Amino acid sequence: MAKELMPGQKRVTTGGILGDLALVGWFAFSLFPVLWMFLLALKTPAEQTTTFFQFSPTLDNFITVLTDRGRTLTGVDFKSAILLSVLNCAGAVLVSLVIGIPAAYAAGRFKFKGSDSLMFNILSFRFAPELMVIIPVFVIFNRIGLFDTPVGMIWVLQLVTMPLVVWILRSYFQDMPEELEQAALLDGYTRKRAFLMVALPLVRPGIAASALLSFIFAWNNYMFPLILTNAGSITVTITKFLGGGGQAYYNLTAAAGVLGALPPFILALTIQRYLVQGLSFGAVKG
Amino acid sequence: MSNTVLTERKEAALPLSLSKVQKIYRTGPRKKGGVEAVKSMDLDIRPGELITLLGPSGCGKTTTLRMIAGLETITSGEILIGGVRVNDLPPAKRNVGVGFESYALYPPLSVRENLAYGLKARKVNDAMQQVDELARRLDMTDMLEERPAALSSGQKQRVSLARALIRKPPVLLLDEPLGHLDAAQRQRVRRELKLLQREFGYTTIVVTHDQSEAMTLSDRMAVMDAGIIQQFGTPDEIFDDPANLFVADFVGEPAINLLDGTVVRDGDKVLVNVAGGVLETSVISAKDGQKVTVGVRPQDAFLAPGVKGTVFVYEDLMEYGLVRLDVHGTDKRVVVQTVAGAKLRSGDISEFNVSSHRVYLFDPEDGARIR
Ligand SMILES: Nc1ncnc2c1ncn2[C@@H]1O[C@H](COP(=O)(O)OP(=O)(O)OP(=O)(O)O)[C@@H](O)[C@H]1O
Ligand SMILES: [Mg+2]
Numbered sequence: 001m002a003k004e005l006m007p008g009q010k011r012v013t014t015g016g017i018l019g020d021l022a023l024v025g026w027f028a029f030s031l032f033p034v035l036w037m038f039l040l041a042l043k044t045p046a047e048q049t050t051t052f053f054q055f056s057p058t059l060d061n062f063i064t065v066l067t068d069r070g071r072t073l074t075g076v077d078f079k080s081a082i083l084l085s086v087l088n089c090a091g092a093v094l095v096s097l098v099i100g101i102p103a104a105y106a107a108g109r110f111k112f113k114g115s116d117s118l119m120f121n122i123l124s125f126r127f128a129p130e131l132m133v134i135i136p137v138f139v140i141f142n143r144i145g146l147f148d149t150p151v152g153m154i155w156v157l158q159l160v161t162m163p164l165v166v167w168i169l170r171s172y173f174q175d176m177p178e179e180l181e182q183a184a185l186l187d188g189y190t191r192k193r194a195f196l197m198v199a200l201p202l203v204r205p206g207i208a209a210s211a212l213l214s215f216i217f218a219w220n221n222y223m224f225p226l227i228l229t230n231a232g233s234i235t236v237t238i239t240k241f242l243g244g245g246g247q248a249y250y251n252l253t254a255a256a257g258v259l260g261a262l263p264p265f266i267l268a269l270t271i272q273r274y275l276v277q278g279l280s281f282g283a284v285k286g
Numbered sequence: 287m288s289n290t291v292l293t294e295r296k297e298a299a300l301p302l303s304l305s306k307v308q309k310i311y312r313t314g315p316r317k318k319g320g321v322e323a324v325k326s327m328d329l330d331i332r333p334g335e336l337i338t339l340l341g342p343s344g345c346g347k348t349t350t351l352r353m354i355a356g357l358e359t360i361t362s363g364e365i366l367i368g369g370v371r372v373n374d375l376p377p378a379k380r381n382v383g384v385g386f387e388s389y390a391l392y393p394p395l396s397v398r399e400n401l402a403y404g405l406k407a408r409k410v411n412d413a414m415q416q417v418d419e420l421a422r423r424l425d426m427t428d429m430l431e432e433r434p435a436a437l438s439s440g441q442k443q444r445v446s447l448a449r450a451l452i453r454k455p456p457v458l459l460l461d462e463p464l465g466h467l468d469a470a471q472r473q474r475v476r477r478e479l480k481l482l483q484r485e486f487g488y489t490t491i492v493v494t495h496d497q498s499e500a501m502t503l504s505d506r507m508a509v510m511d512a513g514i515i516q517q518f519g520t521p522d523e524i525f526d527d528p529a530n531l532f533v534a535d536f537v538g539e540p541a542i543n544l545l546d547g548t549v550v551r552d553g554d555k556v557l558v559n560v561a562g563g564v565l566e567t568s569v570i571s572a573k574d575g576q577k578v579t580v581g582v583r584p585q586d587a588f589l590a591p592g593v594k595g596t597v598f599v600y601e602d603l604m605e606y607g608l609v610r611l612d613v614h615g616t617d618k619r620v621v622v623q624t625v626a627g628a629k630l631r632s633g634d635i636s637e638f639n640v641s642s643h644r645v646y647l648f649d650p651e652d653g654a655r656i657r
Contacts, residue, residue: 179388180392185356185377186355186377186384187378189378190378202393
């Protein structure tokens with residue numbers, strides 16, 4: 001008799017193995033640029049344009065990028081750019097959570113005239129290309145003195161992150177049975193306390209997921225910091241290594257890229273716990 | 287005095303009354319006018335009375351409860367609890383306990399914490415003692431430390447019931463509280479519910495699909511259909527004196543037999559012609575030659591000369607028997623309850639009759655009772 005299988009488990013077949021191999025191939029193909037970046041980050045200036053996989057790796061590039069050596073060499077201040085980006089993105093995420101969570105709750109719970117088109121409007125911020133609004137925003141920012149300020153940056157970045165927060169969390173709130181809060185209301189809790197004590201803890205995984213996603217979106221944004229600041233951001237600064245001092249430092253660019261990918265990565269690891277909690281928590285309904 | 291249903295009155299039961307209450311849902315997917323879930327509802331419930339709301343799915347039972355609890359706005363009409371108009375009071379101020387159809391247990395908390403949750407909001411001191419006491423009475427001590435996700439739907443239902451009961455609210459609304467219990471549990475919880483209800487004097491509305499439950503549990507029952515109360519009365523009144531065809535048909539197991547008939551007045555006797563046979567009735571207002579729908583309950587019918595039929599099948603249910611007769615001259619089949627062990631075989635020709643005061647006549651057009 002054939003071996004007993006887990007539900008959903010499949011038997012090993014030739015087709016299955018070929019399929020798996022194809023997947024591994026695709027995996028290697030799509031990760032190759034990342035691998036290339038890692039290798040490039042470890043190469044010396046002399047080797048930076050070679051395509052050999054064999055070379056003597058060095059951590060010099062990372063040190064250069066992070067210290068004053070890089071600044072004197074290329075005129076790029078990478079450390080403060082990373083700090084600035086962390087601040088701006090965290091600020092944008094914070095603003096979107098503080099405003100977006102109640103907004104998502106209202107959108108999920110109350111239906112009123114025009115509520116659907118309002119939600120669509122919020123989403124439409126996401127599919128309007130940034131280039132479309134960048135010139136007017138640039139002019140306005142110059143006029144009211146928000147050009148090259150953290151407030152200005154947080155303001156535009158939350159345009160990117162807010163729709164994500166509202167849309168992701170709205171579906172979480174909608175999936176949560178209304179009766180849970182209503183039972184609390186009947187027990188004598190106020191609407192606000194029922195929201196804070198009953199609804200909010202149940203959507204924690206959603207908050208974690210949307211915070212992470214919006215951080216990544218804000219982090220990767222290029223157009224807004226490029227046009228609206230002099231100080232730049234992580235994305236803008238990385239590109240400066242490609243020609244800031246009159247010479248293209250591909251190896252430094254790669255090292256900066258690796259370092260620049262770290263903050264979202266660290267953030268993802270820290271809130272992973274809450275993301276996974278979302279899975280084991282599914283039994284909200286009867 | 288402020289406009290609140292006061293907590294200090296919790297020992298005294300409160301009357302609950304609805305007058306001309308209407309609910310139109312305007313957000314539904316259906317066309318502009320909205321869905322009229324409750325049409326014009328009048329209900330006067332005495333303090334400490336237990337009534338059941340019985341009706342088919344979608345007739346507006348849950349909507350009614352939600353309006354009383356304050357979870358749904360009232361389109362028009364008035365709801366009074368203890369004489370106080372509660373239309374504009376938030377749920378917290380109405381002091382109403384609700385057992386939800388969907389249980390509404392809070393997933394991250396244990397059963398014990400779920401039960402204590404409602405007491406905490408009102409700063410009750412001996413919360414844990416009360417939880418233990420109620421758990422003992424509802425036979426759920428062993429699940430107190432479980433999370434809701436680990437419970438079966440019947441267990442969740444009992445916890446949900448306990449959650450509604452524990453605050454001892456003057457008005458208690460239970461939406462199908464026993465639907466998922468097995469037969470033995472249902473007996474026990476039903477009895478305990480009734481005892482607790484008597485003891486603490488909650489004015490109670492129980493929604494149910496199960497008519498035998500409604501019959502045994504309620505002081506009075508309200509039969510609802512299409513957003514309207516068709517009849518409100520004691521179980522006996524509902525069964526013996528149905529207000530219209532819907533109530534007669536909806537209540538009673540096996541269902542009432544319905545046949546087309548024509549009224550014949552013969553001196554001071556009123557007769558109905560049914561499929562070639564004749565039944566005598568005490569309905570005095572029936573007019574000669576009037577077409578009617580004749581209702582005969584299986585429990586009222588007996589085998590005796592009257593209306594002829596062929597035995598389709600005879601079932602012996604130990605306590606009584608049920609004969610199904612194909613009535614001659616129609617395509618109708620009637621059910622007649624007999625004593626147990628009647629000697630009848632399929633294909634036998636038989637006849638049934640019924641005493642004149644147990645023959646119900648209805649207007650075939652609108653189902654109104656002709657008395
Ligand atoms: N939130 C809502 N929006 C729109 N229509 C609704 C809403 N809730 C209920 N309805 C409609 O109102 C009517 C009555 O619903 P209700 O839930 O009160 O029925 P019910 O008697 O409790 O039924 P059941 O026995 O199946 O629980 C139904 O036609 C339903 O579709
Ligand atoms: Mg219902």
